[in-house]
Amino acid sequence: MSDLITEPGGKERGMKQLDRSLKAAGLVAVAVIAIGFPKAFPNPAITNYGVYAMIYVTVASAWNIFSGNTGYISLGQAVFYGSGAYALGAAASGWHFTGTAVFELLPFAGLVGAIIAVPVGLIALRVRRHTFIVITIAFFFIFQLMAFNLSFTHGTIGMNAPFLSWSAAGYNTPFYYIAMAYAAGTIAIAWLIRRSRFGLQLRAIRDDEDRARGLGVRTMRVKLSAFVISGAITAMIGSVWFYYVTQVQPSSGFDPLFDLTIVLMAFLGGYGSIIGTALGALIVEPVTLWLNTQPQFSGGYLSEILLGAVFLVVILFMPRGIFPTAGEWITRIRTRGRPAVVPATTVGVAASSVPATSVGSGSSGSSGGAR
Amino acid sequence: MTALLRTDGITKSFGGVRALNGATIDVAEGTVAGLIGPNGSGKTTLFNVITGYERADAGEVYYGDKAITNAAPDKVFAAGVGRTFQLTRIFPRLTVIENMLIAAQTKDKPKNVLAWFGRDAWTHHRRHALDLLAFVGIERHANVLAGSLSYGQRKLLELAYVLVAEPRVILLDEPAGGVNPTLINHIADRIRELNAEQGKTFLIVEHNMEFVMGLCSTITVLESGATVVSGPPDIVRTDKRVLDAYLGADLEEDSDDHPAE
Numbered sequence: 001m002s003d004l005i006t007e008p009g010g011k012e013r014g015m016k017q018l019d020r021s022l023k024a025a026g027l028v029a030v031a032v033i034a035i036g037f038p039k040a041f042p043n044p045a046i047t048n049y050g051v052y053a054m055i056y057v058t059v060a061s062a063w064n065i066f067s068g069n070t071g072y073i074s075l076g077q078a079v080f081y082g083s084g085a086y087a088l089g090a091a092a093s094g095w096h097f098t099g100t101a102v103f104e105l106l107p108f109a110g111l112v113g114a115i116i117a118v119p120v121g122l123i124a125l126r127v128r129r130h131t132f133i134v135i136t137i138a139f140f141f142i143f144q145l146m147a148f149n150l151s152f153t154h155g156t157i158g159m160n161a162p163f164l165s166w167s168a169a170g171y172n173t174p175f176y177y178i179a180m181a182y183a184a185g186t187i188a189i190a191w192l193i194r195r196s197r198f199g200l201q202l203r204a205i206r207d208d209e210d211r212a213r214g215l216g217v218r219t220m221r222v223k224l225s226a227f228v229i230s231g232a233i234t235a236m237i238g239s240v241w242f243y244y245v246t247q248v249q250p251s252s253g254f255d256p257l258f259d260l261t262i263v264l265m266a267f268l269g270g271y272g273s274i275i276g277t278a279l280g281a282l283i284v285e286p287v288t289l290w291l292n293t294q295p296q297f298s299g300g301y302l303s304e305i306l307l308g309a310v311f312l313v314v315i316l317f318m319p320r321g322i323f324p325t326a327g328e329w330i331t332r333i334r335t336r337g338r339p340a341v342v343p344a345t346t347v348g349v350a351a352s353s354v355p356a357t358s359v360g361s362g363s364s365g366s367s368g369g370a371r
Numbered sequence: 372m373t374a375l376l377r378t379d380g381i382t383k384s385f386g387g388v389r390a391l392n393g394a395t396i397d398v399a400e401g402t403v404a405g406l407i408g409p410n411g412s413g414k415t416t417l418f419n420v421i422t423g424y425e426r427a428d429a430g431e432v433y434y435g436d437k438a439i440t441n442a443a444p445d446k447v448f449a450a451g452v453g454r455t456f457q458l459t460r461i462f463p464r465l466t467v468i469e470n471m472l473i474a475a476q477t478k479d480k481p482k483n484v485l486a487w488f489g490r491d492a493w494t495h496h497r498r499h500a501l502d503l504l505a506f507v508g509i510e511r512h513a514n515v516l517a518g519s520l521s522y523g524q525r526k527l528l529e530l531a532y533v534l535v536a537e538p539r540v541i542l543l544d545e546p547a548g549g550v551n552p553t554l555i556n557h558i559a560d561r562i563r564e565l566n567a568e569q570g571k572t573f574l575i576v577e578h579n580m581e582f583v584m585g586l587c588s589t590i591t592v593l594e595s596g597a598t599v600v601s602g603p604p605d606i607v608r609t610d611k612r613v614l615d616a617y618l619g620a621d622l623e624e625d626s627d628d629h630p631a632e
Contacts, residue, residue, distance in 0.1 A: 197472075200465070204473045207462035214424070214444035216476040216536070 034180055038173045047172035049286050051244060054179035056285040058237040060265040060277045061186040065193060066230035067263075068272040070223055071206035072128070075259045076136030077234055079120065079143045080113045082253030084235030085242035087112035089159035090152055098162045102243060103178070106236050113235020114228045121227040125220065128209070140259060147250035158249035161242055175244045182237050183278070189229070190274045202226055257304065261288070264311045270321030279323060284310075374433070375400035375572050376452065376540050381420055381430035383413075383596075390416040392596035393430070396574075398540065398589075403566050403573040405587035405604075407580075409616055413596040414576045415457055418542050422454045423447045434540070453538035457545045457576075459525040463518025467509065467528055470517050471500035474532040496535070503531045507561060523554040530561070540572045541565075547579045555579065559586055584608065592616060 038047045059077060067074050087109045092102050124135040147153045166174070193199040201222045204212040213219045242248045265284045270276020284307075291303030318325050376398040383391040391413045398404045406414050419425035421432050423444040432440045434450055442450070462470050475496040504510040507527040512520060517528060526546060533541060546562075547555045559582060565571040577583045583590060584604045591601040594616040600607060607613055 200469055200472060201476075203465055203469075204462050207464050208460055210424070210444075211456075211460045211462070212473060214422070214448055215474045215532075216445045216449055217473065218445075 034184075038176050042169075042173075044169060044172050047176055049289060050176045051172055051179055052289055053282055053285050054176060054183045055237055055241050055244075056261075056265065056281040057183040057278045058179065058186045059234055060262050060269075060281040061183065061190050061274065062230045062233035062237070063262050064266055064272070064274065064277040065186075065190050065233075066223075066226040068266060068274075068277060069193070069199060069202035069206060070226060072125070072132050072223070073263065074124075074136045074230075075133050075263065076120075076124075076140040077230075077262050078254050078256070078258045079136075079139055080116065080231040080234035081238035081241070081258060082143060082147060082248070082250075082255075083116050084109040084113050084238030085248040085253045086147065086153055086159060087235065088239035088242055089161060089248060092162050093159075099164060102162055102164075106239060109239035110232040110236040113238075114232040116235070117228040117231030118224070120231075121224045122220075125223050125227065137259075140254065140256065144250050144254035147254055153250070156249060156251075158247055158253070159242075161246040164243070164246075175240065178240055179237065179244075182233070182240065186233050187274060187278060189233075193226070193229075194274060198222065198225070257307075260311070261285075261307065264307065264314065267319070267321055268310070268314050270323035270325075271319075273321065273323055276321050276323035280321070373400055373435075374398060375435060376421070376574065377433040378417065378421060379431045379433070381417060381432070382428045383416055383420055383425060384428055390596055391420065391427075391430075393598070394593060394596055395598045396591050397601070398572060398574050400539075400572055401566070401570045402589060403562060403575065403587050405583040405590040406574060406576045406593060407578070407583060407590060408593035408599075412593045412616075414593055415544055416596075417593065418454060418544055418576065421447070422452060422542065448536065448538070451537075451539040452542065453533035453536060453540070454542035455526070455529045455533055455544055455546065457548065459522070459529045461517045461520075461525050461528055461532075463516065465517055466514050467504065467517050467520070468497065468500060468513045470528060471504065471532045471535050472496055474535040475500065476536075500531075500535055503534050504528075506534075507531045508557065523550045526550060526554075526558065530558070534565075538571075540574065543573060543575045543577075545577055546575065547577055547582045555582060562586060 037050050041047065041050075059081065063074065063077050066072065088102070088105050091097065091105050091108055095105075097105055120139050124132060124139065127135060147158075148155055153159065164171070193202070201212065201217045204215075204217055205219055205223060209219055238253070242253070245252075261284060265280035266272075266277045267280070268284060269278065269280025288303050288307060291306065314321070374397045376396075378394060378396050381391050381394045382389070394413060394417050396404075396406065396417070406417070408414050416425060420427045423439075423442050423446065426441050430440070431438050434447075434452060437450075439447055439450060439452075448454075462473065465473070501510055501513060504513055507530055509520070509524050509527050509531070512524065517525070520528060530541075530543070530546070543562075546558050550558065562573055562575075563586070566573060575583065575587060587604060589602060590604055590607045592599040592607060592610075592613050594612075599612050599616055600610050602610075
C-alpha cells in the first residue's frame with residue numbers, strides 16, 4: 001500500500017488520483033456487469049453458471065482470508081461447506097422453517113461454521129506446513145464419515161431442503177443475488193482485513209511465525225480468528241448452495257474435489273491475492289461446470305482429469321498464479337529492462353517458488369522477496 | 372553499578388551435546404557488553420535461552436531483579452529485552468515499514484475488537500517508525516518489500532524494528548557479520564549513539580575483534596558453554612585462557628560444534 005506513509009508531491013498525487021478514479025470506474029463496471037448479468041441472460045441454464053460462479057468466488061475468497069494470508073494451506077474447506085448445508089437442513093426441519101423464511105437461518109449456519117472452526121482450528125493450527133495440510137484432510141474425512149453415520153444426517157440419502165415455491169424461470173435469479181452479495185461481502189471483508197493491523201499480523205505469521213510471536217503477535221489467537229471468519233463465511237455460502245440444489249449427501253457436501261478446486265482457483269488466480277483468487281474462481285468454476293454437463297465427457301470424469309492437469313501446470317509453471325505473473329510481465333515490458341522499482345504493493349504476494357514450501361520458514365532471510 | 376541482565380549457571384544440552392555448561396554473564400545497565408568465544412562455544416544458545424527461544428535445563432536469567440528464566444519470547448521482548456538474529460529474521464514479504472509496525476505490537480494493545488481491524492490504530496507509530504528508519508539510514512526504502520533489501524540493510528532493519536518497542540537491553544547476534552566495512556562503522560556508530568544518548572544497554576556477540584574491542588566496555592569469553600573470563604577489553608585480550616580458547620591449546624576440543632550455532 002503506497003498510501004501507508006508517503007506524502008505524495010504534486011505529480012504523484014495526480015497519478016494517485018487518476019489511479020483511484022480508474023479503480024473506482026473498474027469497480028462500478030464490475031458491479032454493473034454482476035448486477036446486470038441475470039437481466040441480460042435470463043435463461044436459467046445460464047444463470048445457473050452465475051450462481052455457481054458467485055458461490056465459488058465466495059468460498060475461494062473465504063479460503064484466501066485464512067490460507068492466503070497466513071500461508072497455512074487448508075485442504076479441509078469442505079468441512080465448513082458441508083456443515084453449513086447440514087446445519088441449514090437440520091435447523092429448517094427441526095424448527096419448521098419453510099419457503100423464504102429459511103433464509104433467516106443463514107446466520108445460524110454461519111454460527112455453526114464458526115463454532116466448528118474453533119476446536120478444529122485449536123487442534124490443526126498447532127502444526128504447520130505439510131502436517132497442517134494432512135490434519136485438515138483428516139478433519140475433512142472425519143466430517144464426511146460423521147455425515148454418513150450420524151442419525152440426523154440420514155446417511156447416504158442425505159437431506160432435502162424445504163420446498164421453495166418459486167417458478168422455474170425465476171428460481172435462479174434470487175439465489176444469484178444472494179450469492180453475489182456474499183461474494184461482494186467476502187471480498188470486502190478480505191480487503192478490510194488485508195489493510196488492517198489484523199491482516200498485517202496474519203502476513204507476518206506467514207513470513208516467520210516464531211519471530212512474529214517473539215515480537216508480541218498473539219499468533220494462535222490471530223490465526224484462529226482468521227480461521228473462524230473463513231469457516232463462518234464458507235458455512236453460510238454452503239447453506240445457500242444447499243437450499244439452491246435442494247439436497248445434500250455426504251459425498252456432495254463433503255467432496256474432496258471441492259477442497260482441491262478451491263485451492264486450484266486460488267493458485268491459478270494468484271495465491272494470496274484478493275482479486276486473483278476471485279478471478280480464479282470465475283475462470284475455473286464455469287469451465288468445470290460446462291465440462292460436467294457435456295455428455296461426450298461421460299458424466300464428468302474427464303473434467304476431473306482436466307482439472308488435475310491444470311492444477312499440475314499451474315503449480316509447476318505458474319506457482320504465483322496468472323494475476324501476479326501477468327503483472328510481472330507488464331512491469332517488465334513497461335520498464336524495458338531498466339531496474340524496476342520494487343513494488344511496495346501487497347496485492348499479488350511475491351511468493352518464492354511453491355508457496356507451500358516457504359510457509360513460515362525459520363530462516364526466511366533468503367526466501368521470498370520482491371523478485 | 373547494578374546488573375540489568377544477568378544469567379547464573381545456565382546449562383543446556385542438545386541430546387548428548389552440552390551446549391551451555393554453567394554460563395554466567397553480567398551486563399551492567401548503560402554499558403555495551405561483548406560476548407565472544409570460538410564457534411560452537413554456546414553464544415547464540417545463550418542468547419536463545421535469555422530471550423526465551425530455548426529452554427534452559429538449569430540456571431537462572433534475571434532482568435533487573437526479576438527472574439525471567441524460560442519466559443516466552445514475547446514476554447521477554449515486552450519486558451524490555453530486544454534481540455537480533457545471526458541470520459537476520461525480518462519479514463521478507465512485508466514492506467519495511469510494515470516490519471516496523473509488527474514490532475510495535477507490544478507497545479499498545481487495541482482497546483476493542485474494532486480497533487484491531489482498523490488501520491489508524493498504528494498511525495501514531497508510523498512517525499516513530501520512520502524516525503528510526505532514518506536513524507539507521509534506510510528510510511528511503513520504507514515502502515519496498517523487506518526481502519529486496521541487501522543483507523546489510525536487513526541487519527539495519529532488524530536493529531530498527533527491535534528499537535521500535537523501546538527495549539532497555541538489546542542483544543545483537545553478530546551485527547557486523549557479512550557486512551562491508553563502511554556499514555560496520557555505521558552500525559558501530561549507531562550503537563554508540565544509542566548507548567550514549569539514550570542509555571541503552573547492549574550485549575553483543577561478534578567475531579570481529581576490532582568491532583568488539585572498540586565498542587565494548589566489558590567482554591565475557593565463553594568456551595565450551597562456560598564462562599572463561601570477564602572484564603575490560605585490555606585484560607581479556609591478554610588473558611592466557613582466552614588466547615588458548617581462540618588459538619586452541621589442545622586441538623581435541625575442536626569438535627564441540629553444536630547444532631544451534
